[in-house]
Amino acid sequence: MREEIISLLKKSSPDPLSGEVIARQLGISRTAVWKNIHALQEKGYNITGSPRRGYLLQKIPDLLYPGELGEKLHTKIIAPNPSFIHHYHRVGSTNNVLKEMAEEGAAEGTVVVAELQETGRGRMGRHWSSPQGKGIYLSLLLRPPVSPQHTSPLTLLAAAAACRGISSVLPRLLPGIKWPNDLLIGGRKVCGILCEIKAEIDLVHYLVAGIGINVNMAMEDFPSELRQSATSLLLENEGVVVSRLAVAAGVLQHFDELYAIYLEKGTASVLSRWREYDITLGRSIKVQGPGFSFTGTASELDDNGAIVVESETGERKSFTTGEVIMN
Numbered sequence: 001m002r003e004e005i006i007s008l009l010k011k012s013s014p015d016p017l018s019g020e021v022i023a024r025q026l027g028i029s030r031t032a033v034w035k036n037i038h039a040l041q042e043k044g045y046n047i048t049g050s051p052r053r054g055y056l057l058q059k060i061p062d063l064l065y066p067g068e069l070g071e072k073l074h075t076k077i078i079a080p081n082p083s084f085i086h087h088y089h090r091v092g093s094t095n096n097v098l099k100e101m102a103e104e105g106a107a108e109g110t111v112v113v114a115e116l117q118e119t120g121r122g123r124m125g126r127h128w129s130s131p132q133g134k135g136i137y138l139s140l141l142l143r144p145p146v147s148p149q150h151t152s153p154l155t156l157l158a159a160a161a162a163c164r165g166i167s168s169v170l171p172r173l174l175p176g177i178k179w180p181n182d183l184l185i186g187g188r189k190v191c192g193i194l195c196e197i198k199a200e201i202d203l204v205h206y207l208v209a210g211i212g213i214n215v216n217m218a219m220e221d222f223p224s225e226l227r228q229s230a231t232s233l234l235l236e237n238e239g240v241v242v243s244r245l246a247v248a249a250g251v252l253q254h255f256d257e258l259y260a261i262y263l264e265k266g267t268a269s270v271l272s273r274w275r276e277y278d279i280t281l282g283r284s285i286k287v288q289g290p291g292f293s294f295t296g297t298a299s300e301l302d303d304n305g306a307i308v309v310e311s312e313t314g315e316r317k318s319f320t321t322g323e324v325i326m327n
Contacts, residue, residue, distance in 0.1 A: 148204055
């Protein structure tokens with residue numbers, strides 16, 4: 001009912017709409033209209049009203065509500081309608097919430113978004129800073145009909161989709177991808193991606209792709225230990241506030257498009273899109289992880305998205321996991 005009222009107010013804007021007209025069109029009482037308007041105001045919608053003129057929608061909150069996100073999407077797989085989007089004001093981790101939903105049979109394309117994460121996670125077990133209403137914290141559910149060994153490119157796909165989503169709103173900014181899926185602007189991290197999979201040897205049950213984007217964080221919003229390495233779209237946009245709704249919708253839209261191409265054409269289509277934003281290949285890097293460290297030049301990606309590194313002695317190794325440090 002509330003989404004229907006918002007839709008009527010949007011269609012009427014910039015003219016006010018009387019409670020009587022709303023009641024008649026929705027088949028409810030004027031008292032019910034007033035109660036729903038009051039509930040929408042409490043959710044952050046700036047709606048003014050007067051007995052003579054009616055109700056006027058002045059401003060939509062920059063909150064990731066399903067109705068607002070869904071209105072901006074034209075997707076086929078990822079959130080094809082608003083019922084696929086689940087909004088929370090506060091969660092521990094959007095990935096954890098969505099994994100629970102996946103275990104209960106949630107459909108491919110289900111999305112979880114939150115205004116705040118208390119225990120957000122990045123790659124390598126790191127904490128992801130997720131202050132209230134300042135970033136985009138979303139997870140989406142995939143059930144790709146491929147073997148588990150062919151899911152690695154999906155983390156690269158997520159990075160390319162995030163780059164395209166950001167650029168669709170802020171074309172002046174030029175995010176680049178540090179393998180496999182860290183988005184940097186000016187050498188500082190603006191977006192992290194964590195993909196988690198449940199699979200058997202030859203069967204993927206589901207994959208959850210978590211995307212965290214620093215949108216409207218000021219420098220003081222970051223923990224002190226991150227202020228030299230992190231940035232936000234706000235900081236890179238000369239201090240101008242960025243619409244989280246627009247960026248989130250852009251990311252979901254481009255993810256949907258790239259995922260459809262991946263399902264039709266395979267991994268090569270993903271790698272070509274990833275390379276459009278690559279800032280790793282051709283660079284001297286160190287790849288390290290639990291029990292290993294290897295330094296050399298990032299020469300290429302193999303057919304499954306692993307990074308191939310060649311040392312000064314000519315030794316070549318490929319890595320499917322690990323932390324890349326730019327030299």
